[in-house]
Amino acid sequence: MSTLSRRSFLHAAAATTLPAWFVEECRAQPEPATPRSKADSPNIALVGCGGMGIGDARNASRFGKVVALCDVDEGNLNKAAVVWPAAEKLRDFRKVMDLKAVDVVICGTVDHWHTLVSLAAMRAGKDVYCEKPLTLTIDEGKRLVAEAAKTKRVLQTGSQQRSDRNFRLACELVRNSRIGKVKEIDVWLPAGRKEGPFKVAPVPKALDWDLWQGPTPAVAYVPERTHVTFRYWWEYSGGTMTDWGAHHNDIALWGLGHDRSGPVKVSGKPTVEMIPGGFSAASEYAVEYTYADGVVHRCRSTAANAWNGGVVDPKGQQHGVKFVGADGWIFVTRGKIEASDPDLLKQPLPASAVRLPVSNDHMGNFFDCVKSRKAPVCEAEVGHRSATVCHLGVIAMRLGKELTWDPAKEEFVGDGEANKWLAREPRKPWSYESV
Numbered sequence: 280m281s282t283l284s285r286r287s288f289l290h291a292a293a294a295t296t297l298p299a300w301f302v303e304e305c306r307a308q309p310e311p312a313t314p315r316s317k318a319d320s321p322n323i324a325l326v327g328c329g330g331m332g333i334g335d336a337r338n339a340s341r342f343g344k345v346v347a348l349c350d351v352d353e354g355n356l357n358k359a360a361v362v363w364p365a366a367e368k369l370r371d372f373r374k375v376m377d378l379k380a381v382d383v384v385i386c387g388t389v390d391h392w393h394t395l396v397s398l399a400a401m402r403a404g405k406d407v408y409c410e411k412p413l414t415l416t417i418d419e420g421k422r423l424v425a426e427a428a429k430t431k432r433v434l435q436t437g438s439q440q441r442s443d444r445n446f447r448l449a450c451e452l453v454r455n456s457r458i459g460k461v462k463e464i465d466v467w468l469p470a471g472r473k474e475g476p477f478k479v480a481p482v483p484k485a486l487d488w489d490l491w492q493g494p495t496p497a498v499a500y501v502p503e504r505t506h507v508t509f510r511y512w513w514e515y516s517g518g519t520m521t522d523w524g525a526h527h528n529d530i531a532l533w534g535l536g537h538d539r540s541g542p543v544k545v546s547g548k549p550t551v552e553m554i555p556g557g558f559s560a561a562s563e564y565a566v567e568y569t570y571a572d573g574v575v576h577r578c579r580s581t582a583a584n585a586w587n588g589g590v591v592d593p594k595g596q597q598h599g600v601k602f603v604g605a606d607g608w609i610f611v612t613r614g615k616i617e618a619s620d621p622d623l624l625k626q627p628l629p630a631s632a633v634r635l636p637v638s639n640d641h642m643g644n645f646f647d648c649v650k651s652r653k654a655p656v657c658e659a660e661v662g663h664r665s666a667t668v669c670h671l672g673v674i675a676m677r678l679g680k681e682l683t684w685d686p687a688k689e690e691f692v693g694d695g696e697a698n699k700w701l702a703r704e705p706r707k708p709w710s711y712e713s714v
């Protein structure tokens with residue numbers, strides 16, 4: 280394929296649905312196996328019964344039986360109990376791990392609990408479907424990867440774009456040089472929320488605020504710190520940089536083939552000032568990564584999308600991932616793949632092409648692996664490396680300087696100050712060993 284002229288490069292964009300050859304291939308791919316009998320049906324516990332946890336458990340019900348529910352907020356626990364009235368209800372996740380009948384744990388908690396819940400589950404012999412971003416810190420990810428290997432447990436990260444045909448096609452085409460040598464990647468993430476200041480309020484009777492905070496610093500209760508909006512506080516998450524970055528930066532790594540490695544340089548800055556006493560995580564930002572092969576990966580927020588991905592400005596830049604190569608570009612987002620030239624998508628890949636692991640059903644892929652004991656499409660290391668890229672962006676923007684990263688050693692090079700950010704001191708009595 281010849282190098283595109285600047286004019287055609289800029290104007291040949293064509294919105295496309297999946298090409299016929301790829302749809303045909305997908306048709307021939309097997310569906311995940313649903314249970315044939317009770318004996319064949321794993322027992323599931325849901326830890327964290329918020330919107331996503333309940334959604335995940337409903338999705339998982341196709342493959343197993345939900346037998347236990349756990350949440351530190353009785354309100355959310357009761358909402359889940361309406362769906363699964365026969366399931367055992369618990370407040371403390373450690374009690375879930377004592378339930379011998381439970382085979383699988385779905386972790387739908389706030390981000391700062393993902394690691395301890397997943398560690399506890401794997402140590403208790405259970406397989407785990409853990410929501411994204413897999414971790415709150417880079418050090419946590421290293422622990423999860425080690426524990427999954429040690430206990431031989433299956434861990435699927437909830438970055439479900441790995442099981443979406445548009446994203447797999449984009450990554451396969453990029454990996455097979457369909458756009459020539461990759462030069463740049465542009466990742467746009469929905470802007471977060473800039474609101475506040477918020478007021479301290481009495482802790483609701485239904486909520487165990489101490490257990491909700493867990494290893495994070497103890498502070499007075501502010502309603503906006505908790506349900507759903509927890510993701511806009513550095514203490515509990517990383518704003519949309521980690522919330523959406525765990526989806527789109529994951530795809531950038533997948534397309535590049537760096538999903539067991541990472542960049543070598545990172546710099547970044549918030550592009551707005553947050554309101555004192557309000558959400559602390561930068562709602563708008565610009566981060567830039569460089570890989571050892573010279574590829575530049577820019578990750579920026581876009582105010583054309585609301586925090587949940589909804590369209591605010593249809594004419595503005597929409598969230599997604601654009602791979603730019605010497606011979607063209609491919610843009611992919613939820614429900615859409617486009618290219619600088621429609622032929623880039625239309626031509627089937629040759630038989631000799633590098634192909635990626637096929638999963639067209641993220642939860643189904645997890646349950647298939649629970650049976651086969653094979654690695655799922657977003658196993659611990661993959662989830663950890665994608666979260667790492669997001670955490671690197673957060674650390675660079677919070678420190679306000681360019682950082683050099685060693686993806687093999689998983690540490691900053693010659694920067695003791697930055698290396699302190701790899702882990703966070705947990706509030707007692709919590710530690711990796713406490714679960």
Ligand SMILES: NC(=O)c1ccc[n+]([C@@H]2O[C@H](COP(=O)([O-])OP(=O)(O)OC[C@H]3O[C@@H](n4cnc5c(N)ncnc54)[C@H](O)[C@@H]3O)[C@@H](O)[C@H]2O)c1
Pocket residue numbers: 326327328329330331332349350351352355370371372387388389390392410411412437438439490491493505506507508509522
């Ligand atoms: N894969 C996706 O597309 C997707 C979409 C939305 C959310 N998520 C992820 O799902 C997770 C939950 O998000 P949400 O929007 O449902 O948040 P949420 O605040 O609505 O739900 C989190 C729930 O976890 C509970 N919780 C907190 N600490 C707990 C503990 N120690 N033990 C048991 N329960 C505990 C909270 O009380 C709450 O009910 C987040 O990590 C988020 O990033 C993923």
